[in-house]
Amino acid sequence: MSSTSLTTGRTWRPHLPRRHVPVLATLVLLLVTYGIGVSQYRAFSNIQVVFNVFIDNGFLLVVAVGMTFVILTGGIDLSVGSVVAMTAMVSAALLQDGLPPALVLVIALLIGPALGFLMGCAIHVFDIQPFIVTLAGMFFARGICTFISDASIPITDGFWTTMSQARIGNPAGNFVSISVLVAFAVVLVAAYVLAYTRFGRNVYAIGGNAQSALLMGLPVGRTRIAVYTVSGLCSAVGGILLSFYTLSGAPLIAVGMELDVIAAVVIGGAVLTGGSGYVFGTVLGVLVLGVIQTLITFDGSLNSWWTKIVIGGLLFAFILLQRLIGIRFT
Amino acid sequence: MTGSHPVLTMTGITKTFPGVRALHNVDFRLFPGEVHALMGENGAGKSTLIKVLTGVYDTDEGIITLAGEQVFLTGPMQAAAAGVSTVYQEVNLCTNLSVAENIFIGREPRRLGLIRWGEMRRRARDLLARLGLDIDVTAQLGTYSLAVQQMVAIARAIDVRARVLILDEPTSSLDAGEVAQLFRIMRQLRDERVAILFVTHFLDQVYGIADRITVLRNGSLVGEYRTAELPQLTLVEKMIGKELDVLERLDEQQKRNIAAPSDSTPLVEAAELGRKGGVTPFSLRIHAGEVVGLAGLLGSGRTEVARLLFGADRADHGQVRVDGGKASLRTPIQAIDRGIGFSPENRRAEGIVPELSVRENMILAMQAARGWLRPIPRRRQDELVEKYVKALRIRPANPDLPVRHLSGGNQQKVLLARWLITEPRLLILDEPTRGIDIGAKAEIQKLVVELSDGGMAVLFISAELEEVLRLSHRVAVMRDRTMVAQLDNDTTLDADRVMQTIASGTHREEVNRSTPSPSASAR
Numbered sequence: 001m002s003s004t005s006l007t008t009g010r011t012w013r014p015h016l017p018r019r020h021v022p023v024l025a026t027l028v029l030l031l032v033t034y035g036i037g038v039s040q041y042r043a044f045s046n047i048q049v050v051f052n053v054f055i056d057n058g059f060l061l062v063v064a065v066g067m068t069f070v071i072l073t074g075g076i077d078l079s080v081g082s083v084v085a086m087t088a089m090v091s092a093a094l095l096q097d098g099l100p101p102a103l104v105l106v107i108a109l110l111i112g113p114a115l116g117f118l119m120g121c122a123i124h125v126f127d128i129q130p131f132i133v134t135l136a137g138m139f140f141a142r143g144i145c146t147f148i149s150d151a152s153i154p155i156t157d158g159f160w161t162t163m164s165q166a167r168i169g170n171p172a173g174n175f176v177s178i179s180v181l182v183a184f185a186v187v188l189v190a191a192y193v194l195a196y197t198r199f200g201r202n203v204y205a206i207g208g209n210a211q212s213a214l215l216m217g218l219p220v221g222r223t224r225i226a227v228y229t230v231s232g233l234c235s236a237v238g239g240i241l242l243s244f245y246t247l248s249g250a251p252l253i254a255v256g257m258e259l260d261v262i263a264a265v266v267i268g269g270a271v272l273t274g275g276s277g278y279v280f281g282t283v284l285g286v287l288v289l290g291v292i293q294t295l296i297t298f299d300g301s302l303n304s305w306w307t308k309i310v311i312g313g314l315l316f317a318f319i320l321l322q323r324l325i326g327i328r329f330t
Numbered sequence: 331m332t333g334s335h336p337v338l339t340m341t342g343i344t345k346t347f348p349g350v351r352a353l354h355n356v357d358f359r360l361f362p363g364e365v366h367a368l369m370g371e372n373g374a375g376k377s378t379l380i381k382v383l384t385g386v387y388d389t390d391e392g393i394i395t396l397a398g399e400q401v402f403l404t405g406p407m408q409a410a411a412a413g414v415s416t417v418y419q420e421v422n423l424c425t426n427l428s429v430a431e432n433i434f435i436g437r438e439p440r441r442l443g444l445i446r447w448g449e450m451r452r453r454a455r456d457l458l459a460r461l462g463l464d465i466d467v468t469a470q471l472g473t474y475s476l477a478v479q480q481m482v483a484i485a486r487a488i489d490v491r492a493r494v495l496i497l498d499e500p501t502s503s504l505d506a507g508e509v510a511q512l513f514r515i516m517r518q519l520r521d522e523r524v525a526i527l528f529v530t531h532f533l534d535q536v537y538g539i540a541d542r543i544t545v546l547r548n549g550s551l552v553g554e555y556r557t558a559e560l561p562q563l564t565l566v567e568k569m570i571g572k573e574l575d576v577l578e579r580l581d582e583q584q585k586r587n588i589a590a591p592s593d594s595t596p597l598v599e600a601a602e603l604g605r606k607g608g609v610t611p612f613s614l615r616i617h618a619g620e621v622v623g624l625a626g627l628l629g630s631g632r633t634e635v636a637r638l639l640f641g642a643d644r645a646d647h648g649q650v651r652v653d654g655g656k657a658s659l660r661t662p663i664q665a666i667d668r669g670i671g672f673s674p675e676n677r678r679a680e681g682i683v684p685e686l687s688v689r690e691n692m693i694l695a696m697q698a699a700r701g702w703l704r705p706i707p708r709r710r711q712d713e714l715v716e717k718y719v720k721a722l723r724i725r726p727a728n729p730d731l732p733v734r735h736l737s738g739g740n741q742q743k744v745l746l747a748r749w750l751i752t753e754p755r756l757l758i759l760d761e762p763t764r765g766i767d768i769g770a771k772a773e774i775q776k777l778v779v780e781l782s783d784g785g786m787a788v789l790f791i792s793a794e795l796e797e798v799l800r801l802s803h804r805v806a807v808m809r810d811r812t813m814v815a816q817l818d819n820d821t822t823l824d825a826d827r828v829m830q831t832i833a834s835g836t837h838r839e840e841v842n843r844s845t846p847s848p849s850a851s852a853r
C-alpha cells in the first residue's frame with residue numbers, strides 16, 4: 001500500500017473537464033447556427049444582426065442571469081416573467097401619475113427583489129418546493145399587473161424615451177442600445193460574484209449537495225433566500241429594460257417568458273438539479289435562442305412557432321447530453 | 331496518555347426522543363493522542379452520542395467539557411470552532427466543487443472580499459501533502475475515488491485545528507489498501523496529539539488501531555476498556571449483552587440436522603458473488619428444502635448478501651446459477667421470475683405499504699410478477715388472502731383493514747404472505763422476527779420449518795443465534811462484509827462456536843493476535 005495507488009484511484013478524466021462539455025457544445029451550436037445563417041442569407045453576415053440579437057434579448061439575458069443563480073442551487077423560479085411584467089407595469093403607472101423617473105426606477109427595482117426575498121423565505125423557512133412557491137409568486141405578480149390596469153399603459157417620460165432611443169454605435173452605423181450595456185454589466189458582475197465570492201461558491205455548494213453544505217457549516221438558508229432575491233432583482237432590471245424596449249407597460253407581456261429563460265439557462269449548460277453551470281453558458285444559451293429566432297425571421301416563410309419547435313428539440317438534446325456525460329458525479 | 335488530562339469528557343449524558351431513550355446516563359472521555367473506538371450494535375446509541383458531541387442534538391441531561399471547560403455545543407460549525415471536527419460515513423462534501431474548495435469552503439482565504447484562488451490551492455496542496463496525498467487540487471472532487479474523498483474530508487476537518495477528530499464509520503466503503511492509508515493518517519494525527527474518536531463495525535480495525543474501547547448497549551454505557559485487555563470474544567459479548575452460556579440453552583429437540591441433499595443440483599448457487607463496497611465475493615449453495623441461516627453482527631454484510639441474491643443491488647463480481655444454469659439477477663423482477671422472494675429487514679421502509687389494506691399488501695408481489703396488465707380476479711384474490719390470513723393466523727382477520735392498524739408481528743405475517751402467494755422456490759427472510767412478540771415469533775419460526783419441509787428453500791437472516799440454530803440446516807457466518815465460514819448445523823454446532831467465528835473470524839490470521847484464543851477464554 002502506498003499513496004501512489006491512491007493517486008491513481010482517480011477515475012478516467014479527459015483533458016477537457018466534463019463540466020465544460022455542455023458549455024462548449026452550446027458554443028459550437030451557436031457557431032453552427034450562425035454559420036447556417038451567414039451561408040443562407042447575405043444580410044446575415046452584417047454584424048448588426050448580432051447586435052440586434054443582443055438588443056432584442058437584453059432583458060431576457062438579465063433575467064436568465066438571475067435564473068442561473070437559482071438553478072445553480074437546484075431551485076427554480078417560475079415568477080420571473082410575471083415580475084418582469086409587473087415591474088414594467090408599475091413603472092408605467094407611476095410615470096403616468098407624474099412621479100419623477102429616478103424615484104420610479106428605485107421603486108420598480110425594489111418590488112422584484114422584495115417578492116423574491118419573500119419567496120426565498122417561504123422556501124427556506126417552511127421547506128416548501130421552490131416550484132410551488134414561485135408558481136404562487138407568478139400568479140400573484142401577474143394579478144398585480146391586471147390590478148394596476150387591464151390595458152396597456154404607454155410611457156412618454158423623457159428619460160425613458162431617451163434610454164429607449166439612445167444608440168451607442170460606431171461610425172460605420174452599427175449600434176447597440178443602453179439595454180445591451182446594462183445586460184453586459186449584469187453578466188460581468190454575476191460572473192464575478194459566482195467565481196470570487198463566498199456567496200457565489202456557496203451557491204454551487206448547495207446545488208452540489210445541500211445536506212453536505214449544511215454539515216460543512218455553510219449558511220444554506222441565507223444563501224437560498226439570497227438567490228431568489230437576486231433572481232427578483234434581475235427580473236426587476238429585466239422589467240425596466242423591457243419597458244425601455246416597448247415604452248409601455250402591458251399586463252399580458254412576457255407571459256411564458258420564465259420558460260424561455262429556463263430553456264436558455266439549460267441550453268447554456270446549467271444542470272437543473274444544481275451545482276453545475278456558468279453565467280457565460282447562459283449568455284450563449286440566450287444567444288442561441290436569439291439567433292434561431294433571427295434565422296426564422298430571415299426565412300420569412302416559416303411560421304414563428306418553428307422557434308418553439310427548434311427550442312424544444314434543443315432542450316431535449318441538451319438534457320440528454322448532460323445525462324450522457326454524467327455531469328452528476330454522485 | 332496516562333497522567334494527562336482528558337481533552338473531552340461527557341458526563342451523565344441522557345437524550346430522549348419521543349418514546350425512545352436513546353442515551354441513558356452515558357459517560358465518555360477522550361484523551362489527547364489516542365484512538366478511541368466507540369462500539370455497539372446498531373441502535374446502541376453511537377450515532378446519538380456523536381450527534382450530541384457535534385452539536386446536532388442537545389442533551390436532556392449531562393455535561394460536556396472540552397479541555398476542562400464546560401461547553402454548550404449548538405451545531406457542527408460551532409463544534410468545529412470549539413475544536414471538534416467530524417468526518418461522517420457518507421462523505422459530506424460537494425462532489426461538484428474542486429478538491430481545494432471542499433477543504434476551504436466557508437473559510438476561503440480572501441482579499442477585499444474576493445476569494446484568493448491561488449492561495450487557497452497552495453494551502454490545499456500543503457495540507458494534503460501533510461496527509462501524504464498528492465492529487466490535483468483543482469480537479470472536481472467527484473473525479474476521485476471514495477477513499478480520496480474521505481481523505482479530503484479529513485483534511486477539511488483537521489484544517490480547523492481540531493483537537494478532537496470524530497471518524498464516524500469512515501471505512502465502510504473503503505477497501506483494505508485504502509483502510510491502511512487511512513490508518514496511517516490516523517496514527518500520524520494521533521502522534522500530533524489529536525484525540526480521535528473512531529466508530530466502526532469492523533472488529534479487526536478496532537484491534538488494528540484503537541488504544542481504548544468504549545462499549546454502548548441499548549443507550550447505556552457498558553464500560554471503557556483498554557484494547558489490549560479486552561479479548562474480541564468478550565467485546566462481542568459486551569456488545570450483544572448475553573453471556574455465552576445463556577446462548578447455549580438451546581432447545582435441542584427442535585434443533586434440525588437433517589442432512590441436506592447436498593449432492594443434488596443446488597436450487598440457487600452464488601459463485602464468487604460480490605460487490606465493491608458491499609460484500610466481498612462469496613460462494614453459497616442453497617438446495618430445495620434447505621434452510622440456510624445467515625449469522626453475523628449487524629452491519630456485517632448479511633443484508634447485502636440478501637440484496638445481491640435478490641438483484642436489489644447489482645453484483646460487480648461473480649455470478650448466480652439457478653437450477654444449475656447461469657441466471658442473470660440484475661433486478662428484483664428477474665429474481666422474482668426465477669422464483670426468489672425477499673422479505674426485507676426494514677418492513678416499514680421497504681416492505682409494507684401502510685395505507686393499503688391487508689389484501690392489497692398481500693397481492694402486491696403476485697401482481698407485480700404477473701404484470702400490471704393482467705389483474706388478478708377479485709375472487710382469486712379473496713381465496714388467496716383468506717387462505718393466508720387463516721394459515722398465518724393474522725389478527726384481526728379483516729383483509730380490508732389498512733395494514734398500519736396491525737401489530738408489528740401481524741404486519742410481518744402479511745409481508746410473508748405476500749411472498750408465499752407468489753410461491754417462491756427460495757425465500758429470503760431478513761430479520762423476520764425482529765421487534766415482534768414471542769408468540770408471533772414462534773409462529774413465524776414454525777412456518778419456516780413447515781415451508782422448508784414442503785420443499786421451499788429459505789435463507790434466514792437473524793441477529794438471534796438461537797433462532798438461526800434452531801431453524802437452519804447450515805449456518806453461513808458473516809464478519810466484516812465477508813462470508814468467513816459455512817458451518818453444518820450438526821450436533822457439534824452451538825451458539826458458542828458461531829459466536830467465536832463471528833468474533834475471531836477463522837479466515838484472517840494477519841490480524842492482531844494479542845487476542846487470546848477463544849478456547850482459552852474460560853468462563
